[in-house]
Every structure is written in C-alpha cells, then in structure tokens.
Amino acid sequence: MLSVDNIELFYGQVHAVKGVSLTVNAGEIVTLIGANGAGKSSTLKAISGVHPTKAGSITFRGEPLQSLPAHAIVGRGISHCPEGRRIFYELTVRENLLMGGFLLSGTTALERLETVMELFPRLRERLTQLGGTLSGGEQQMLAIGRALMSNPALLMLDEPSLGLAPLVVEKIFQRVVELNQGGLTVLLVEQNAHIALGISHRAYVLETGRVILSGQSADLALDERVQKAYLGG
Amino acid sequence: MFLQHLLNGVTIGSSYALIALGYTLVYGVLKLINFAHGEIYMIGAYLGFILISLIPTLPPSLQGNVVLLLLCVMLLAALLCALYGYYLERICYKPLRNAPRLSPLISALGASLFLQNFVMITMGARDKIFPQLLKSATITLGGVSFTWLQVAIIASSLLLMAGLSLFINHTKFGTAIRAVSSDPYMAGLLGINVDSVISLTFMAGSFLAACAGVMIGVYYGTINFTLGYLGGIKAFTAAVLGGIGSVGGAMVGGLLLGIIEALGAGYFSSEYKDVYAFFILIGVLILKPSGLLGRKSHERA
Numbered sequence: 001m002l003s004v005d006n007i008e009l010f011y012g013q014v015h016a017v018k019g020v021s022l023t024v025n026a027g028e029i030v031t032l033i034g035a036n037g038a039g040k041s042s043t044l045k046a047i048s049g050v051h052p053t054k055a056g057s058i059t060f061r062g063e064p065l066q067s068l069p070a071h072a073i074v075g076r077g078i079s080h081c082p083e084g085r086r087i088f089y090e091l092t093v094r095e096n097l098l099m100g101g102f103l104l105s106g107t108t109a110l111e112r113l114e115t116v117m118e119l120f121p122r123l124r125e126r127l128t129q130l131g132g133t134l135s136g137g138e139q140q141m142l143a144i145g146r147a148l149m150s151n152p153a154l155l156m157l158d159e160p161s162l163g164l165a166p167l168v169v170e171k172i173f174q175r176v177v178e179l180n181q182g183g184l185t186v187l188l189v190e191q192n193a194h195i196a197l198g199i200s201h202r203a204y205v206l207e208t209g210r211v212i213l214s215g216q217s218a219d220l221a222l223d224e225r226v227q228k229a230y231l232g233g
Numbered sequence: 234m235f236l237q238h239l240l241n242g243v244t245i246g247s248s249y250a251l252i253a254l255g256y257t258l259v260y261g262v263l264k265l266i267n268f269a270h271g272e273i274y275m276i277g278a279y280l281g282f283i284l285i286s287l288i289p290t291l292p293p294s295l296q297g298n299v300v301l302l303l304l305c306v307m308l309l310a311a312l313l314c315a316l317y318g319y320y321l322e323r324i325c326y327k328p329l330r331n332a333p334r335l336s337p338l339i340s341a342l343g344a345s346l347f348l349q350n351f352v353m354i355t356m357g358a359r360d361k362i363f364p365q366l367l368k369s370a371t372i373t374l375g376g377v378s379f380t381w382l383q384v385a386i387i388a389s390s391l392l393l394m395a396g397l398s399l400f401i402n403h404t405k406f407g408t409a410i411r412a413v414s415s416d417p418y419m420a421g422l423l424g425i426n427v428d429s430v431i432s433l434t435f436m437a438g439s440f441l442a443a444c445a446g447v448m449i450g451v452y453y454g455t456i457n458f459t460l461g462y463l464g465g466i467k468a469f470t471a472a473v474l475g476g477i478g479s480v481g482g483a484m485v486g487g488l489l490l491g492i493i494e495a496l497g498a499g500y501f502s503s504e505y506k507d508v509y510a511f512f513i514l515i516g517v518l519i520l521k522p523s524g525l526l527g528r529k530s531h532e533r534a
C-alpha cells in the first residue's frame with residue numbers, strides 16, 4: 001500500500017533521514033521504533049508531505065506522493081496524527097473534529113463525526129468544551145479522532161503514548177488494534193517498544209537516520225539487540 | 234453633551250473597528266502586522282468616490298433610491314478592495330513567508346508608499362470632494378443631534394461586524410481561519426490549504442476596510458491620498474488596545490478608541506484629538522500587555 005524508497009531528508013544542515021526504505025501493506029500495523037532523534041518523526045513528515053525530501057521516492061497505492069502538498073495528501077487517504085497532539089486549543093472539541101473532516105462535504109463530515117464519537121464516547125461528552133481544557137488522555141483521543149475524521153486508509157500515529165498514564169495508554173492502543181481489525185492500516189511511531197512490538201505485525205528499528213533492523217514484531221521482540229537497546233533487557 | 238460626544242465617537246469608532254479587524258485577522262494567521270492595510274482603507278474610500286461620481290451617469294430610472302445605490306457602491310468598492318488585498322498578499326508577503334521577520338515589514342512599507350503614490354498620481358494630490366447625494370437633515374432627539382447618515386453608518390458597521398462574527402465562528406472556512414491562527418502546521422496536515430486561508434483572511438480584512446473607507450468618505454465628504462496613514466495607525470492602535478489577534482478585541486478597541494477621541498475632543502481640546510487614544514493605549518498596555526480581550530498566546534515548538 002505504502003512504499004518508501006531510499007528517502008533523504010534534511011533540516012538545513014542536519015541530515016535527519018539517510019536513505020530509509022520501508023513498506024506498509026494493507027491491513028497491517030507497522031511500527032517504527034528507535035531512540036530520540038533517530039528520524040522516526042521525520043520519516044512520517046516526509047510521507048505526509050509537511051517536510052520535503054531531498055531524494056528517494058514515496059508511493060501510495062501506486063501513485064507518487066512527493067509532488068503533492070501536505071493538504072492534498074490527506075485527500076489521498078493518509079492521515080498523520082503528529083507528535084505532541086497539536087489540538088487547536090481555542091477551538092471546541094466539535095470544531096477540532098470537524099476540521100479533521102475539512103475535505104469532506106457537510107453531511108459526510110457529520111456522519112463521520114458520529115462514527116468517531118462512537119469510537120471515543122468521552123469526546124461526545126466534551127463536544128462544546130475548548131480543546132485546550134481537555135486532559136492529556138482526552139486530548140490524545142481527540143487527536144486520533146480528528147485524524148480519523150477524513151476516513152483514511154492509512155493512519156500514521158506519532159507517539160500516542162507520550163505523557164499518558166499506563167491505563168490510558170492501554171485503552172488507546174486497544175482502540176488502535178480495534179481500528180486495525182476493522183480494516184485500517186496503521187503506521188505507528190513509538191518510544192514504548194514493549195507495547196509497539198506487542199500490537200504490531202512488523203517493525204523497523206531506526207538509528208541515526210537509518211533502518212538498522214526490520215522484521216516480524218514477534219521476532220524483533222526476541223532479538224538480543226532490540227532487547228538490550230529498547231526493551232530494557 | 235455627553236451623549237452627543239458618545240454618538241459621534243461611536244460613528245467614527247465603528248469605522249476604526251472595521252479597519253482594526255483586518256489587522257487582527259491577518260495577525261492571527263501570519264503573526265504579522267500588515268502595515269499596508271491603511272492604504273487598502275484609503276483605496277476603498279477612493280473607489281467609493283469614483284463609483285459615487287459615476288452615479289449621475291446611470292439611467293435616471295436607476296437613480297431613484299440613493300440609499301440602495303450607496304449600499305451597492307460600498308459593496309462593489311469592498312469587493313474590488315478584496316482583490317487588492319489578495320494581490321497585496323500574493324505580491325508582498327507570500328514570497329517572504331520564510332524570510333526573516335523584518336523583511337515583510339519593509340515590503341509592507343514599500344507597498345504603502347507605492348499605493349499612496351499610485352493614488353496620488355492617478356487621482357491627483359488635492360482633496361476629493363464627495364458629491365452630496367444624501368441631503369440628510371439633522372434630527373435632534375433629547376438634546377442629541379444626528380443625521381440619518383450617521384445612523385446608517387453605525388447600523389451598517391454593526392451589521393458587518395455581526396456578519397464577520399458569524400462567518401468566523403459558525404462557518405467551515407471561518408473555523409479554518411481560527412484553526413490556521415492556532416496551528417498552521419496542523420491545519421495543513423488536516424487538508425486545509427493554508428495559503429488559501431491566508432488569502433481569504435486578507436480578502437475579508439480588505440473588504441471590511443473598504444467599507445469603512447466608503448463610509449468615512451461619505452461621512453466627512455472629503456478624502457485625500459494620505460487618509461490611510463492616520464486611519465491605519467488609529468485602527469492598529471485599536472487592534473492592540475483590544476488585544477491583537479482577537480476579533481472581539483478589535484471591535485471593542487475600535488469603538489472605544491472612537492469614543493475616547495470624541496470625548497477628549499469634546500471636553501478637553503480637539504487639537505490633541507489624535508493623542509488621547511495613545512495615552513489610553515499606553516495605560517492599557519502597562520496594566521494588561523496582551524490588550525483588553527487578548528489572551529496570552531501559548532507558543533508551540
């Protein structure tokens with residue numbers, strides 16, 4: 001479904017992604033793990049088009065993505081829920097969600113809103129509240145809900161567990177698994193390798209801008225190097 | 234007397250508010266002060282003048298309803314000015330989107346000088362006198378004198394402000410403007426074309442400024458190509474007074490500024506009319522640096 005081939009990404013002089021290649025097949029949960037600064041978020045930014053690549057190619061459902069601006073890539077069926085949630089604090093929960101469905105027609109957006117609220121009933125109770133007044137866990141649900149509004153084929157989640165209590169993290173990942181079982185393909189970036197390898201089918205390990213390991217998540221979880229570096233074993 | 238000054242203040246203040254909205258909207262999405270905005274207001278006044286001068290050339294059957302004609306003039310001038318606003322952004326700001334923060338400021342000054350001189354050369358440096366279309370009688374009610382023109386100006390301004398509030402708070406594109414103001418990066422990720430939203434913001438601000446220009450032109454009866462300078466500074470002051478970036482703040486700030494000026498001119502000296510507002514501004518900024526309705530912006534990384 002998604003194929004990333006040898007991409008290079010720079011921030012000025014900083015060479016953040018050095019020839020990363022990866023594929024995501026329809027129906028999979030694929031996870032990227034790696035230490036801080038390994039280039040995980042940058043890889044997602046390249047896919048969603050918010051940061052240009054210097055070289056390499058990205059194709060989604062057979063079509064090249066790199067010539068498209070970020071706002072057009074959403075329309076192709078990729079939704080990027082970025083690091084730090086980025087809730088619109090001054091907008092209500094409802095408005096936040098509706099902005100997620102910006103490209104949809106009015107009635108379709110309202111139908112989608114209903115679906116997303118069924119997924120996260122907590123959001124329904126908070127609809128008229130300002131985004132900035134939600135708790136961290138609720139904000140993460142809102143961020144994921146907002147990303148789902150566009151009814152994507154591929155959802156990219158960047159560190160959804162960040163700063164949340166273990167119980168909330170568990171709940172959120174449970175939703176992600178359910179969504180995947182419902183047919184959604186997921187590309188997940190996670191610091192918490194334990195959970196990430198637990199719920200994903202395949203994984204890539206990034207280090208200083210390169211893929212150093214990849215394979216079935218279950219196998220990687222047993223890999224000595226992965227255990228040492230990311231699973232505290 | 235107090236009520237009289239108040240009414241005069243609200244008349245002029247509602248125009249300040251309309252112009253101030255343009256500053257505040259653009260600041261919201263770009264975090265930039267569009268210092269050429271005053272010139273858009275001036276051009277709106279000139280477009281109003283040109284269109285009003287054309288009225289006598291219309292077939293007599295169309296000349297009946299002067300109020301309706303003036304309304305059409307205002308709307309047409311505003312639509313044309315929206316195009317000015319669109320191109321102003323495209324030409325002067327968009328190429329500098331990622332430039333150092335000082336560059337757009339210089340570009341704005343350049344645009345200001347260009348537009349002023351453009352109007353001076355094409356329209357002449359002397360004052361333009363608006364034809365008297367409305368023989369508006371002065372009405373006195375409870376010691377307060379006013380004209381229907383004044384009532385019409387206040388009513389139109391309030392309607393325009395209500396319209397803008399509705400647009401910003403209750404439509405999809407209005408919400409998108411607020412989303413871009415809050416986090417343009419995230420807005421882009423959700424499929425919002427940030428460039429289009431920025432253009433839309435410039436167009437809306439220019440539309441309102443042009444309405445103010447036409448109304449002020451008709452109200453005072455004369456305009457000059459330097460009109461945008463003081464008008465721009467005053468409205469900018471109003472926007473800062475109310476809290477830059479806040480739509481409600483621009484409205485409150487504009488009205489307040491007009492009232493302060495009128496009261497100051499009425500009770501103290503009209504020579505210093507243009508100064509009172511700045512005293513108040515300094516006072517407010519010392520007590521509440523983010524302005525009356527401004528919120529502390531939570532900056533993101």
Ligand SMILES: Nc1ncnc2c1ncn2[C@@H]1O[C@H](COP(=O)(O)OP(=O)(O)OP(=O)(O)O)[C@@H](O)[C@H]1O
Nearest residue numbers: 011014016034035036037038039040041042043191
């Ligand atoms: N906006 C930026 N400007 C300059 N350098 C950046 C920027 N964003 C990221 N970098 C650098 O690029 C490299 C990769 O960053 P990236 O955010 O992709 O890492 P990450 O794997 O997501 O890390 P984390 O787990 O901390 O989120 C890092 O060295 C980082 O310092």
Ligand SMILES: [Mg+2]
Nearest residue numbers: 040041042083
């Ligand atoms: Mg990251």
